[in-house]
Amino acid sequence: xxxxxxxxxxxxxxxxxxxxxxxxxxxxxxxxxxxxxxxxxxxxxxxxxxxxxxxxxxxxxxxxxxxxxxxxxxxxxxxxxxxxxxxxxxxxxxxxxxxxxxxxxxxxxxxxxxxxxxxxxxxxxxxxxxxxxxxxxxxxxxxxxxxxxxxxxxxxxxxxxxxxxxxxxxxxxxxxxxxxxxxxxxxxxxxxxxxxxxxxxxxxxxxxxxxxxxxxxxxxxxxxxxxxxxxxxxxxxxxxxxxxxxxxxxxxxxxxxxxxxxxxxxxxxxxxxxxxxxxxxxxxxxxxxxxxxxxxxxxxxxxxxxxxxxxxxxxxxxxxxxxxxxxxxxxxxxxxxxxxxxxxxxxxxxxxxxxxxxxxxxxxxxxxxxxxxxxxxxxxxxxxxxxxxxxxxxxxxxxxxxxxxxxxxx
Numbered sequence: 001x002x003x004x005x006x007x008x009x010x011x012x013x014x015x016x017x018x019x020x021x022x023x024x025x026x027x028x029x030x031x032x033x034x035x036x037x038x039x040x041x042x043x044x045x046x047x048x049x050x051x052x053x054x055x056x057x058x059x060x061x062x063x064x065x066x067x068x069x070x071x072x073x074x075x076x077x078x079x080x081x082x083x084x085x086x087x088x089x090x091x092x093x094x095x096x097x098x099x100x101x102x103x104x105x106x107x108x109x110x111x112x113x114x115x116x117x118x119x120x121x122x123x124x125x126x127x128x129x130x131x132x133x134x135x136x137x138x139x140x141x142x143x144x145x146x147x148x149x150x151x152x153x154x155x156x157x158x159x160x161x162x163x164x165x166x167x168x169x170x171x172x173x174x175x176x177x178x179x180x181x182x183x184x185x186x187x188x189x190x191x192x193x194x195x196x197x198x199x200x201x202x203x204x205x206x207x208x209x210x211x212x213x214x215x216x217x218x219x220x221x222x223x224x225x226x227x228x229x230x231x232x233x234x235x236x237x238x239x240x241x242x243x244x245x246x247x248x249x250x251x252x253x254x255x256x257x258x259x260x261x262x263x264x265x266x267x268x269x270x271x272x273x274x275x276x277x278x279x280x281x282x283x284x285x286x287x288x289x290x291x292x293x294x295x296x297x298x299x300x301x302x303x304x305x306x307x308x309x310x311x312x313x314x315x316x317x318x319x320x321x322x323x324x325x326x327x328x329x330x331x332x333x334x335x336x337x338x339x340x341x342x343x344x345x346x347x348x349x350x351x352x353x354x355x356x357x358x359x360x361x362x363x364x365x366x367x368x369x370x371x372x373x374x375x376x377x378x379x380x381x382x383x384x385x386x387x388x389x390x391x392x393x394x395x396x397x398x399x400x401x402x403x404x405x406x407x408x409x410x
Contacts, residue, residue, distance in 0.1 A: 006316035010078055010333050017336050018071045022064065028391035029060055032384070039405055043379035052382040055131050062127065066119040073115065083326055084318025098164050101325040102157065108329075128239065131382060136238045147200050159185070164324060167308075175301040182301070183294050190290065193247050194229070194254040204231040204256065212267045219271050223364055225278050229254040236260050241381050246277045246286065253281065264380060265373055272361055272369035279360025285353040292349075296342055300335065307331045340394070350397040355407055367408045374404055 001009070032053055036044050044052070077083055090103050124141065128134035136144075162181065167174050189197070198204060207213050207230050216230065235243065235258035242261035247254050255277055262270065280286055307313060311322040313330045361370045378385070378401045387400050399407075 001310075001312060003312040003315040006310075006312050006330075007078070010316060010330065011075065013333055013336060014071070014075055014078065017340075018067065020340075021067070024388075024391045024394060025060060025064065028384070028388040029057065031386050031388040031391075032056070033386045037385060037402055039402075040375060040379070040385060043375045044385075048379065048382075051131065052384070055127075055382040056384050058127050058130075059123070062119055062123055066116065069115055070112075073111070078317060081318025083329060084314075084320070087319050087323060087326060097168065097324065098161050100323070101160060101164060104325040105160070133239050133241055135236055135240060140237060144201060151197070151200065167324065173305075175298075175305040178301050179298045182297055186290070186293065186297070190247065194231075194256065198233075198247075198256075202237070203234045205234075206230070207232055207257070212262070212270060215267050215271050216274055219275060219365060220278070223275075223278060223282070225281065231256045232259050232262065233257070234259055236263075242377060244273055244277060246280060264376060266369075268366065268369045269373040269376070272365050273373050275361035275365040276357045276370060279357035279364075280353065282360060283353070283356050285357065289346075289350075289353075292346065296346075303335065303338075304328075304331050307334060344394055347393075347395065347397050351399045354398050354404070358404055358408055362408055371405055371408050374401055 036046075036049050086107060087100070087104060090100050090107075094100060094103075121141075124134055124136055125138075128136075163178060166177050166181070170177055194204065207216070213230075220226070231254065233256045235241070240260055241258075242264055243258045244261055245256055247256070255274065257270065257274075261273070265273070308322075308324065308327040308331065313334075314322045314326045317326050317330055319326050358370060361367070377383075383401060385400070385402060387396065392400060398404075
């Protein structure tokens with residue numbers, strides 16, 4: 001295709017993605033019902049239910065404004081050729097491929113931060129504070145940002161450098177080498193996330209001896225699950241919201257329970273939540289998801305090399321000739337419709353996996369305690385009890401709470 005055709009295609013895809021997402025958000029918000037479901041009345045008073053609705057409205061409003069600003073800037077950048085203009089400025093200082101790409105992405109990063117930072121601050125210190133969730137201090141917020149920047153610049157810069165030298169050395173078929181490299185990187189992150197990355201932001205403490213640990217050990221022994229690494233994470237330093245997660249594979253598998261989760265739930269409810277997480281492991285969900293992520297990465301990189309070899313793509317963005325960094329931006333846009341399809345498929349699988357993990361907890365421990373834990377989690381986080389089916393289909397990695405309760409009951 002000609003550069004002019006690519007130019008039109010980019011703008012159409014960008015517009016479609018924005019309006020499609022806003023349409024889903026609109027129908028999701030309008031789907032809210034006035035009646036509190038019978039099974040949730042014990043956990044939602046009228047005031048709490050109205051508070052939940054207002055929370056979703058305010059979060060949706062700030063999200064809409066932020067996405068509108070981001071969409072407008074991106075549209076203008078493509079329409080007016082700002083990406084190509086920026087590349088020409090950088091080219092006047094250096095012709096080194098890595099430096100050009102590094103400075104280019106650094107400039108885009110700073111612009112993105114200038115746009116997103118006010119919204120992030122408002123969301124954390126106004127909305128989350130207003131509804132009683134926020135525990136983040138300005139100091140914690142600042143240090144989180146600085147550590148995130150350091151991590152992004154070091155890891156992201158290293159990956160960018162390795163990607164560019166691989167492309168320059170191999171030239172044809174480099175997507176295979178990038179695929180192997182990124183697969184090793186993904187496996188390493190999955191293996192050592194709880195040991196290397198998470199401690200930069202949170203404190204992990206081995207669960208203390210006591211009733212909860214005894215019940216967890218008893219259950220894990222019963223189901224034949226070797227559980228050595230179970231930690232309590234200090235989530236309360238940032239939010240009152242509760243959570244639990246599983247990471248790692250093989251001997252590095254780790255389960256982390258938020259301290260807020262432990263504070264708000266009985267031992268039996270916590271074991272039920274843990275049984276759900278073990279269910280994911282027993283049903284091979286983690287390995288299957290990791291395998292599918294590797295396959296998805298390979299497909300993405302194959303298409304990336306194909307589109308990067310189309311010189312008119314960079315020209316459509318205002319560049320004089322083809323370049324790696326502008327090609328990456330262009331590919332991100334052209335790939336987005338396929339990304340939506342892949343995301344929907346992964347979410348369909350994820351929701352199926354959640355039902356299976358719930359069933360595992362029901363069969364091996366207790367549907368009653370898991371249901372109670374889910375109800376408390378939903379009420380404490382002011383979640384939407386009536387999300388629209390279309391929004392769920394596209395975005396939800398977990399089934400809506402009422403669907404999960406219905407499955408557990410039946």
